[in-house]
Amino acid sequence: MSSDLTLRLLVTPGAVPLARHAVREHLGSHTAELCVSELLTNALTHLGEGTPVTLRVTGRAARTRVELTDPDPRAWPVLREALDDAESGRGLALLDALALRWGVVQGPGSKTVWCELELDPGHSRHGRVALITGG
Template sequence: MRRPLTLELLATPKAVAGVRSSLRAYMGGPCADLQLCASELLTNVVRHLGEGVPVTVRVGCEQGRTRLEVTDPDPRALPVLCEAADDDESGRGLALLDALTLRWGVEQGPGSKTVWCELATWQSSRSAPDSSSPPSSSWVRVVEVPGPEQPLVEEFGR
């Protein structure tokens, strides 16, 4: 089991690429779904709270799952899953997150919020899945509703 990765940084467009690179190194190879989820969550911070906001990105693998968390200092600006029109230039990030992950949610603290998501570890790392796991593909929907591991304000997923 690998130790969790924690990155503390300022949310900027340039930092998004650095986080993707760090995730690839942490996972030991390609992890496109995990990198896309991190990109979307960090981009939401930049877009809705502004450039230069301090964030903490955490990722860890446990019990067949990879959990990604992005914490920012604004507990009031909550993500909203919406449906973008065909001609909208934005508004699809959380829909992508929802489609790629087993579940996702938001935890509010007194001076922060954490948006988190969980992917099957086979989906977020280059290691081959065992024969009981579905193939790694963003077209596969994994249907699994685990019990809550900690209190949540909101939880989304299957």
């Protein structure tokens, strides 16, 4: 059995919970679920509804890698500090806090935003992180 998960989907608000569920079933990692949610939401916000993407989750030993490939090599994510009263702008900061490392790779006619995670939920390169999830 392969340890990889690959989903090809169109970015829509409904795709986010479906992808989270698939990652939960595949890995059982709340951290990976949260990162997938942030990557897809970022694509929805900056590329628009209906954009085709490929989500890949690889690895199960000590680490896992989450990748989201989209067809716009120019719209690169930028880590920035959100103002206290801002309603958005925290997704990449959350990804940065949860991931061991993350980055962007430009391909021919596409880009891939990726992150590497420890499979032990609650750990990041910054120490333990408490995850609070709602119903």
